[in-house]
Amino acid sequence: xxxxxxVYADPSHxxxxxxxxxxxxxxxxxxxxxxxxxxxxCSAVSKRFNSLVFLVHDVYVKIDRVVTVDGDSDDPxxxxxxxxxxxxxxxxxxxxxxxxxxxxxxxxxxxxxKPVFPQLSHHSPAQVLKNFTHVRNLRIELPAGDxxxxxxxxxxxRAEFGSTLQSCVILGGTRxxxxxxxxxxxxxxxxxxxxxxxxxxxxxxxxxVVWTISSLIAASTxxxxxxxxxxxxxxxxxxxxxxxxxxxxxxxxxxxxxxxREKPVAASASTNRTQVPACNMKLKYAPYLDIPGGMALQGAxxxxxxxxxxxxxSSNIRSExxxxxxxxxxxxxxxxxxxxxxxxxxxxxxxxF
Numbered sequence: 001x002x003x004x005x006x007v008y009a010d011p012s013h014x015x016x017x018x019x020x021x022x023x024x025x026x027x028x029x030x031x032x033x034x035x036x037x038x039x040x041x042c043s044a045v046s047k048r049f050n051s052l053v054f055l056v057h058d059v060y061v062k063i064d065r066v067v068t069v070d071g072d073s074d075d076p077x078x079x080x081x082x083x084x085x086x087x088x089x090x091x092x093x094x095x096x097x098x099x100x101x102x103x104x105x106x107x108x109x110x111x112x113x114k115p116v117f118p119q120l121s122h123h124s125p126a127q128v129l130k131n132f133t134h135v136r137n138l139r140i141e142l143p144a145g146d147x148x149x150x151x152x153x154x155x156x157x158r159a160e161f162g163s164t165l166q167s168c169v170i171l172g173g174t175r176x177x178x179x180x181x182x183x184x185x186x187x188x189x190x191x192x193x194x195x196x197x198x199x200x201x202x203x204x205x206x207x208x209v210v211w212t213i214s215s216l217i218a219a220s221t222x223x224x225x226x227x228x229x230x231x232x233x234x235x236x237x238x239x240x241x242x243x244x245x246x247x248x249x250x251x252x253x254x255x256x257x258x259x260x261r262e263k264p265v266a267a268s269a270s271t272n273r274t275q276v277p278a279c280n281m282k283l284k285y286a287p288y289l290d291i292p293g294g295m296a297l298q299g300a301x302x303x304x305x306x307x308x309x310x311x312x313x314s315s316n317i318r319s320e321x322x323x324x325x326x327x328x329x330x331x332x333x334x335x336x337x338x339x340x341x342x343x344x345x346x347x348x349x350x351x352x353f
Contacts, residue, residue, distance in 0.1 A: 019048075026052055034060040034139075036128065057136040061125060062244075063143050126228035136237045138229070145247030146218035147211070152176065154297060155211055157248045158328040159219035162259035164266060164277055167306055167321060168219060169328045171337055172211050174299030179290060194344060195285050204299065208283065212303050212350075215248065221273040222250045223265075230260055268353070277307040278352045284343040291339075292332040302340040308349070 030052060033039060036059055043053040125140065149155050154173040160166045199205055222241045230236060230252075237254045252260065266275040282304045289300035304325055310317065329337060 023052060027055060030056045031058045034058045036061045036132075054131045055134050056132065057134055059129065059132055059135050059138050061129070061138070061140045063125075063141065126232060129229060130232060132233075134235055135233050136235055138233070138236060138238070139240045139242065142241070142243040145243045145245040146221070147214040147247065155215070155247060156329060156333060157215040157219065158324075159216075159223075159248070159250050160256065160324060161219070161223045161250060161252055161274070162256040163263035164274060165216070165220065165223075165279070165305070165307060166256065166310075167304075167324050168216065169305070169325050169337070170212055170215050170301075170303040171329060171333055171340075172208065172299075172301045172303075173289075173297040174207070176295060176297050179294050179296040191287055195346065196287070199285065208301055208303065211301075212281065212305070213353075216276050216305070217273065218248055219250050220268070220276050221271070222248075224267065224273045226250075226252075227265065230257060234261070276353055277309065279305050279350045280308050281305050281348040281350060283346045283348060284340045285346070286340060286343055289336060289339060291336045295332060297336060300336060300340060302337050305350075 026049075030039065030042065033042070034056070039053050039056065039059070043050045129135065129138070145155075147155055152175045154171070154176040156172075157168065157170045159168040226239065226241065230239070236257055239252045239257065241250045242248070267273070268275045284302050286300045287298070289297045291297055302325075304321070306321065325337060325341065326334070328334075
């Protein structure tokens with residue numbers, strides 16, 4: 001008769017292998033995660049995670065929906081919504097319900113049972129990020145673009161700010177669609193290389209002015225509303241505020257953030273936005289433009305903007321501006337800007353507002 005084998009529990013099976021990872025590796029993983037909603041869920045996993053989540057350097061905040069403080073919901077993505085074109089005018093009065101939900105029951109390990117974010121339903125993004133004390137790179141994505149356009153119209157902008165506007169580039173087109181490949185559409189518009197007289201008489205110039213002013217208002221409003229976030233996060237080295245439509249991007253680098261903290265921001269007298277200084281603008285236009293991906297852009301326009309006070313005589317300024325313009329957009333829109341920059345330049349001036 002053979003003896004019965006005895007089964008013993010292996011102590012190594014009770015050990016969580018993830019606990020063997022050093023904090024530096026866990027932080028590297030959390031930095032790759034970045035999404036603040038997911039980080040909120042991770043912080044509720046364990047005390048260790050709770051202590052590490054708020055030390056991450058890279059944070060990404062995606063806003064899917066906004067709800068008023070009194071609880072009435074509003075869908076900013078709806079074209080019929082009265083807030084679709086006034087998102088930023090009401091931004092400080094709005095709560096980020098879907099963003100804050102993961103943090104709602106989060107408790108602090110150092111303060112007993114005290115919530116890390118008390119009364120989150122009434123807090124702004126700056127307060128959501130308050131406990132992230134080591135943020136270096138922050139990206140915030142809004143649910144929609146700020147400038148309303150007709151269907152088929154292309155409008156994209158990118159702006160750089162310090163304490164005020166430093167550079168802005170706007171790419172627009174009256175219509176973007178699939179390129180027709182039939183021979184009769186190979187040259188749909190006669191192009192002499194200059195802006196035709198009809199551009200001034202049929203409202204073409206007026207439309208570009210509206211695009212420019214609307215984009216600058218959107219950018220300066222975003223800039224003004226970032227004040228509390230920049231103030232409370234001295235570790236920030238890069239900041240970008242984009243939208244899900246891909247319409248506009250406001251970006252600030254390390255030097256620009258430093259300037260923002262050291263120089264007072266000039267606010268517009270009438271609205272909650274940064275005052276736009278007097279600017280010089282360069283407009284380039286093509287009635288029809290083929291862009292990669294089998295697309296065609298009608299009424300293609302690029303507008304580059306810089307404050308009048310900075311001038312453009314310095315070779316360093318010119319090279320920095322050229323680099324900013326060439327890298328403002330990705331994919332086919334980058335190619336469109338590159339082609340348009342070879343066109344004839346028309347100079348305009350704009351007063352501050």
